[in-house]
Amino acid sequence: xxxxxxxxxxxxxxxxxxxxxxxxxxxxxxxxxxxxxxxxxxxxxxxxxxxxxxxxxxxxxxxxxxxxxxxxxxxxxxxxxxxxxxxxxxxxxxxxxxxxxxxxxxxxxxxxxxxxxxxxxxxxxxxxxxxxxxxxxxxxxxxxxxxxxxxxxxxxxxxxxxxxxxxxxxxxxxxxxxxxxxxxxxxxxxxxxxxxxxxxxxxxxxxxxxxxxxxxxxxxxxxxxxxxxxxxxxxxxxxxxxxxxxxxxxxxxxxxxxxxxxxxxxxxxxxxxxxxxxxxxxxxxxxxxxxxxxxxxxxxxxxxxxxxxxxxxxxxxx
Numbered sequence: 001x002x003x004x005x006x007x008x009x010x011x012x013x014x015x016x017x018x019x020x021x022x023x024x025x026x027x028x029x030x031x032x033x034x035x036x037x038x039x040x041x042x043x044x045x046x047x048x049x050x051x052x053x054x055x056x057x058x059x060x061x062x063x064x065x066x067x068x069x070x071x072x073x074x075x076x077x078x079x080x081x082x083x084x085x086x087x088x089x090x091x092x093x094x095x096x097x098x099x100x101x102x103x104x105x106x107x108x109x110x111x112x113x114x115x116x117x118x119x120x121x122x123x124x125x126x127x128x129x130x131x132x133x134x135x136x137x138x139x140x141x142x143x144x145x146x147x148x149x150x151x152x153x154x155x156x157x158x159x160x161x162x163x164x165x166x167x168x169x170x171x172x173x174x175x176x177x178x179x180x181x182x183x184x185x186x187x188x189x190x191x192x193x194x195x196x197x198x199x200x201x202x203x204x205x206x207x208x209x210x211x212x213x214x215x216x217x218x219x220x221x222x223x224x225x226x227x228x229x230x231x232x233x234x235x236x237x238x239x240x241x242x243x244x245x246x247x248x249x250x251x252x253x254x255x256x257x258x259x260x261x262x263x264x265x266x267x268x269x270x271x272x273x274x275x276x277x278x279x280x281x282x283x284x285x286x287x288x289x290x291x292x293x294x295x296x297x298x299x300x301x302x303x304x305x306x307x308x309x310x311x312x313x314x315x316x317x318x
Contacts, residue, residue, distance in 0.1 A: 005160060006160075009021070017038070017158075020152070021117060024166045025167045026280065028057070028131030031131070033128040034097070034127045046132060046137045048132065050103065052212050053102045053109060053214065055110070055111060057122060057129045058112055059125075061112060074176070083114075084114035085111075085114040087194070088109045088174070090174065090213060091175075094108075139224075143168050144164050145162070147281075167276065172190075181201055184204055184214040191306060192302075224286065230296045232298050234256070235256075238256070241295075245290065246259075246295060248262070248264070249264050249282055249295070249312075251299055252270035261289060262291060272299065272308065273303075275299065283315065
């Protein structure tokens, strides 16, 4: 990343402007987490409801106590194990974190991003960054700078291009209720890896407007404009919609009927890590094909398949 691009982003952020930055999960719309003015701009740009909290990005685990307090020992174990990386911890917030960041709650989601550009930017700042995904609220998350450009041409001046995101889906979110670790969102850090530290996790991965403890908990999210159906049996579902312009999102290559208008294959070998990395880009491409319907294959229910299915279920909610 050219130093002048980072310098321009730093100057904008210091002036309460918003920039798009790459992370290892998805691209984010970043602003000064301590500034209500900047954070309000993020909500306005995304058209995001204010009850839905933002994640605060910090430069290192050593910075954590500047944004959170009364941190459970287990949270520090998770930070040591997974940061920098795609794990967000929901913790009691320091009083100076604006309520607009946290949806009015006394907790804040925090993580250290695992992308060199995001870390370089954070190192150059003396404040953390609130940074939800760089897309209009509810739509498909962006995993390339072009996705961000397509969403925000004319409304966002600085987009730092860090290439395609390495993980491709959002961070996993863990909170603590009465000291007990809770899974709020499936994501790029596998639950089974987290459970080696926490033991079996309780799950609370869906919410209504009032009970959103973390981003990505609403039933409809990550959604294409095209109607999307998630199924265990792609062929049977295709047969129900003969005569329509159908796109198929599948894990690995299979034989499909000739009349299918568009096919996106997430991994040539069926690797779920590859599939996660490629998921949103494939959804973007299908959504631009003028289809009547996207039929998405449900993934195997283990490892990254759990997180991919979570995103696809929310995309397919009508």
